[in-house]
Amino acid sequence: MADDEIILSELSDDELVQQMHDDLYDGLKEEIE
Template structure:
């Protein structure tokens, strides 16, 4: 899956594409990509609260479900 993201330029994604990409990157533990995406959203005028609730917490909710169900191990 990492090969798919090698050519991906996060800044080129719309907000509607970037947030689900953040969910995927959280799931895959891709810290640098998450940090970059947060900075991109801040530059686009997103509030820290919206970034936290709409992108980061939602992404971790998905991780939590798969962890609970024994699909993902951290």
């Protein structure tokens, strides 16, 4: 397993939500460009 892989179970709820928002934004940004 990669050292930089995100372990969701180790994140707090706030961190998990932020990560999800970041992922969604990255996906939307790619669609727009």
